[in-house]
Ligand SMILES: [Zn+2]
């Protein structure tokens with residue numbers, strides 16, 4: 443039952459509002475944004491056609507999020523330059539509450555407006571900083587402005603296509619999440635808070651009408667060579683590295699974005715294979731080669747992107763020095779970053795900075811969830827404690843933390859049913875490898891002090907004409923990167 447209705451001022455079509463909180467609606471027929479007011483329905487101008495996005499859900503869908511009834515009422519498309527992403531306007535509990543839902547990094551982010559709470563001043567914001575609010579302390583992971591590109595369906599507020607929206611995303615303890623919303627930057631700010639959910643926690647029980655030109659298929663076709671590969675992550679992936687011709691293409695727009703050589707050697711873990719780790723089944727979606735330059739040396743390693751609907755994304759990283767490691771995201775809100783850049787603390791352990799580098803993407807094969815490109819770089823800091831490493835990937839607008847631990851090739855081979863004697867066991871230290879300098883964390887601190895002294899001594903020697911070099915400092919693998927991707931979905 444609509445709570446309000448009237449004729450579209452643009453084309454005369456019947457316009458209905460299903461939720462009391464909806465102040466605007468984009469006309470399905472003429473794409474005019476129609477605003478409810480005391481004087482009836484007002485015309486706010488037309489929005490552009492919606493862009494194709496991976497969009498796992500659609501306006502009109504009904505289902506549950508962690509058991510809570512949900513209906514998708516509208517969608518806003520935003521873009522900060524890498525391609526549009528979707529934020530869905532949803533009602534919870536059959537219209538009792540409304541909020542926003544977005545998909546990023548293999549997870550759902552659901553938020554609702556916190557009444558009477560303003561966000562920290564925008565000029566005070568920076569990524570990787572904590573902000574204490576009345577609802578808890580939140581660690582900011584992303585600060586951006588994005589352009590509102592288009593919209594459809596009902597909306598809580600009138601939107602004007604083409605305007606900028608300023609926002610920051612932040613994590614709280616135990617899977618809490620918040621968006622600081624500065625709107626167009628001129629008015630008061632607001633805070634939306636909520637939780638992060640796994641893919642498996644969202645269940646769509648009734649499909650709405652699909653407005654996008656979506657052809658349901660189980661294959662992805664490379665727009666460069668026409669080759670087809672099985673679709674591994676339906677409605678989630680942004681880019682494809684083609685196994686036949688090497689082209690990287692944008693999946694939603696089916697355009698070629700980069701050329702790379704065809705991969706001559708099969709990855710150690712074939713894309714599409716499924717492996718079982720700790721009783722959880724992960725599908726290998728992509729193979730990525732990354733590198734860092736230090737002095738004159740190029741250091742390369744390989745990363746495999748894995749996915750499970752309940753767990754989200756994981757990485758298996760093959761590093762020629764440290765062997766294989768298993769990498770997961772870490773919530774920065776669970777990390778004490780007050781002693782950065784030297785150390786961090788996580789789960790009562792101190793991690794000491796081991797190295798910092800610029801990591802570059804050199805090669806991509808398979809499906810990835812962000813708008814990745816060859817040559818994209820991110821600044822990485824690795825912190826080690828015993829055989830575990832926490833990596834921090836940072837640029838001015840976004841930060842990500844991930845944790846890696848050593849895993850042996852025979853364990854990976856067994857999980858993916860690959861031969862232990864296969865290529866995955868070559869090119870790495872015998873015995874599966876250990877994180878370099880794997881000793882007690884206290885010892886590491888002492889060693890770091892010694893290294894610092896050594897570096898200072900060498901630097902003094904160098905500046906006095908000695909010309910000494912401290913040698914290359916390498917990233918030890920184990921990085922989660924979302925690659926600054928729009929997969930970031932604004933979240
Ligand atoms: Zn209309």
Ligand SMILES: [Zn+2]
Nearest residue numbers: 664667684687
């Ligand atoms: Zn191709």
